[in-house]
Amino acid sequence: MKNCIETADAHFIRTYNRFPIVLDHGEGVYLYDDKGKKYLDFAAGIAVFALGYGNKEYNDALKNQIDKLLHTSNLFYNEPSADAALKICEASGMDRVFFTNSGTEAVEGALKLARRYFYNKKGTNDGEIIAMNKSFHGRSTGSLAVTGQPKYQEAFRPLMGGIKFADFNDIDSVRSLINDNTCAIIFETIQGEGGIYSADESFIKEIRKICDEKDILLILDEIQCGMGRSGYMFAYQAYGIKPDIITCAKALGCGVPVGCFAAAGKAAEAMVPGDHGSTYGGNPFVCTAVSKVFEIFEKEDIVGHVKEVGDYLFEKLEELKNESDSIVSHRGKGLMQGLEFNRPVGDIIKAAQKEGLIIISAGANIIRFVPPLVIERSHVDEMTAILKKCMN
Numbered sequence: 001m002k003n004c005i006e007t008a009d010a011h012f013i014r015t016y017n018r019f020p021i022v023l024d025h026g027e028g029v030y031l032y033d034d035k036g037k038k039y040l041d042f043a044a045g046i047a048v049f050a051l052g053y054g055n056k057e058y059n060d061a062l063k064n065q066i067d068k069l070l071h072t073s074n075l076f077y078n079e080p081s082a083d084a085a086l087k088i089c090e091a092s093g094m095d096r097v098f099f100t101n102s103g104t105e106a107v108e109g110a111l112k113l114a115r116r117y118f119y120n121k122k123g124t125n126d127g128e129i130i131a132m133n134k135s136f137h138g139r140s141t142g143s144l145a146v147t148g149q150p151k152y153q154e155a156f157r158p159l160m161g162g163i164k165f166a167d168f169n170d171i172d173s174v175r176s177l178i179n180d181n182t183c184a185i186i187f188e189t190i191q192g193e194g195g196i197y198s199a200d201e202s203f204i205k206e207i208r209k210i211c212d213e214k215d216i217l218l219i220l221d222e223i224q225c226g227m228g229r230s231g232y233m234f235a236y237q238a239y240g241i242k243p244d245i246i247t248c249a250k251a252l253g254c255g256v257p258v259g260c261f262a263a264a265g266k267a268a269e270a271m272v273p274g275d276h277g278s279t280y281g282g283n284p285f286v287c288t289a290v291s292k293v294f295e296i297f298e299k300e301d302i303v304g305h306v307k308e309v310g311d312y313l314f315e316k317l318e319e320l321k322n323e324s325d326s327i328v329s330h331r332g333k334g335l336m337q338g339l340e341f342n343r344p345v346g347d348i349i350k351a352a353q354k355e356g357l358i359i360i361s362a363g364a365n366i367i368r369f370v371p372p373l374v375i376e377r378s379h380v381d382e383m384t385a386i387l388k389k390c391m392n
């Protein structure tokens with residue numbers, strides 16, 4: 001192979017604008033490129049690598065499982081997937097789990113489950129799902145149908161039907177769409193790609209109440225904000241409410257491709273054998289990772305650590321905001337925060353890369369901070385020092 005970038009650009013279908021950096025390996029919260037240049041990582045592979053790079057306990061568990069058994073299909077049982085499902089249910093308050101290979105598949109499954117629940121109840125196929133403007137739920141055609149960003153949808157219509165869009169945190173806009181055919185309401189507890197917007201407490205509690213009254217399923221997409229990132233294991237736990245269905249992925253396996261949808265109560269019993277499937281879904285390899293992730297989270301009190309270092313990050317970003325005229329807003333919780341600028345942030349992101357810092361955007365004007373959950377205060381200081389330099 002001549003050159004990695006040339007070869008990739010010549011052979012990948014062109015769906016991404018990539019940065020001209022070839023990443024080679026990682027260590028802790030740092031990444032290294034093929035020339036040995038070191039980067040402080042405040043993106044974590046888009047909110048995936050919660051434990052950082054090279055966690056020995058995690059790596060050893062995966063290496064052992066590779067030698068033992070990688071894959072079985074779902075026609076048989078295996079220990080790692082049973083254990084991973086138990087741990088997800090214990091941590092989330094859900095009753096049953098279905099494992100997928102990605103976030104978008106988790107959302108697809110959640111939508112199918114909601115449709116199945118409605119069909120069981122009414123015997124008709126005219127159930128409607130309410131989703132939010134500016135949301136992001138994935139790129140396959142079902143999850144894209146509930147993604148409230150027309151620019152991602154336009155060329156790929158017709159998408160799944162029966163979807164209506166309300167405004168996030170606007171309870172009246174949701175109410176005005178509800179009718180006897182409403183089968184589910186789906187949103188991200190904290191919107192990620194859309195720009196780091198948290199659900200208001202009054203909004204999420206009111207939605208829960210409406211869903212209870214009308215037997216509508218509340219689906220919370222915790223793919224980005226879940227797994228400790230908000231300072232709670234799952235972001236909805238901050239509000240004292242419980243959804244009927246959750247979706248999870250990204251940090252669930254901390255680097256191996258795994259996601260899930262999980263359901264509680266009656267929703268957990270709605271599907272029957274034959275309704276859904278996945279050849280790889282929840283194989284022993286990825287579920288060893290999931291189990292290990294939960295084990296390490298508990299042992300090292302990762303969630304408590306996120307609360308503490310997240311508060312520190314909040315303080316530091318507030319300081320930056322107060323010092324700079326170009327920052328118009330600062331939002332977020334735990335280690336999922338955003339700074340909104342009065343201009344596109346592409347140049348800041350590129351300048352930061354030159355200075356050895358990886359940050360990403362969420363929309364044109366917003367820098368999104370989703371570092372590994374194991375960062376320390378000193379890494380926050382290192383990040384803000386570089387960012388300051390790159391903002392001017």
Ligand SMILES: *Cc1c(COP(=O)(O)O)cnc(C)c1O
Pocket residue numbers: 102103104105107136137138139188192193221222223224225249250
């Ligand atoms: C990333 C993301 C998805 C899609 O996950 P993939 O693994 O990329 O398919 C869905 N919902 C939310 C909230 C996400 O952040």
